[in-house]
Amino acid sequence: MFASCGRGRRGYHEAVASAEFWDAQAAEFDEQPDHGLRDPMVRAAWAGLLVQVLPPSPARVADLGCGTGSLSILMAEAGHRVSGLDISPAMVALAQAKVAGAGYPADLSVGGAALPPWEPGSFDVVLARHVLWAMEDPDGALTRWLQLLAPGGRLVLVEGRWWTGAGMTAGEVAKLVLRHRSEVQVTALDDSAYWGNPIRDERFVVVSHR
Numbered sequence: 001m002f003a004s005c006g007r008g009r010r011g012y013h014e015a016v017a018s019a020e021f022w023d024a025q026a027a028e029f030d031e032q033p034d035h036g037l038r039d040p041m042v043r044a045a046w047a048g049l050l051v052q053v054l055p056p057s058p059a060r061v062a063d064l065g066c067g068t069g070s071l072s073i074l075m076a077e078a079g080h081r082v083s084g085l086d087i088s089p090a091m092v093a094l095a096q097a098k099v100a101g102a103g104y105p106a107d108l109s110v111g112g113a114a115l116p117p118w119e120p121g122s123f124d125v126v127l128a129r130h131v132l133w134a135m136e137d138p139d140g141a142l143t144r145w146l147q148l149l150a151p152g153g154r155l156v157l158v159e160g161r162w163w164t165g166a167g168m169t170a171g172e173v174a175k176l177v178l179r180h181r182s183e184v185q186v187t188a189l190d191d192s193a194y195w196g197n198p199i200r201d202e203r204f205v206v207v208s209h210r
């Protein structure tokens with residue numbers, strides 16, 4: 001995962017919140033096992049996790065910061081109605097090509113997750129993997145993400161505090177979610193099957209039902 005470079009917190013967040021930063025990552029993004037899900041073992045691990053954390057299909061899922069669409073495609077394959085959004089045109093172009101090749105429908109578009117262009121209450125699930133940490137105002141973003149949920153909807157956040165120093169701890173994410181919700185479940189994702197390699201840092205999924 002991306003290093004917390006020497007620009008200071010503000011400069012670093014300006015960088016990772018920009019389309020240019022992610023456009024520059026796009027061509028090689030899927031080379032990471034957990035990004036491209038090219039290894040069948042890694043792909044199966046994420047497919048299995050999604051079965052655990054998502055409601056039965058078909059659910060309306062917002063995949064915020066969908067990147068190259070790997071999770072969008074897994075969820076579409078599982079029968080969910082997926083809308084993906086990403087600030088990087090290069091990421092979305094790759095994601096749309098992958099969706100076309102996979103043959104499962106998913107509606108992926110370019111846009112900022114700080115203010116998603118969707119109606120409040122229009123999703124059963126808001127999912128974001130490795131995106132909250134990159135938002136300039138995580139609490140403000142979370143407020144708007146939760147407004148997208150229909151009553152009874154669920155929030156699923158995959159995050160980590162990587163060995164590079166970038167990211168958020170499980171405690172930080174849970175505390176943020178509990179500013180808005182009454183319940184949160186944190187599950188460690190320390191099985192190397194998710195990452196294609198053994199890990200030595202903190203990676204987890206946070207699910208909140210209410």
Ligand SMILES: C[S@@+](CC[C@H](N)C(=O)[O-])C[C@H]1O[C@@H](n2cnc3c(N)ncnc32)[C@H](O)[C@@H]1O
Pocket residue numbers: 016017018019022023034035064065066067068069070071085086087088091111112113114128129130131134135
């Ligand atoms: C680490 S990647 C994760 C991509 C994807 N969620 C995955 O797990 O494969 C972070 C993604 O968030 C996107 N992103 C960062 N800031 C964003 C913002 N403000 N609005 C929408 N997307 C954003 C980036 O373009 C990038 O595709």
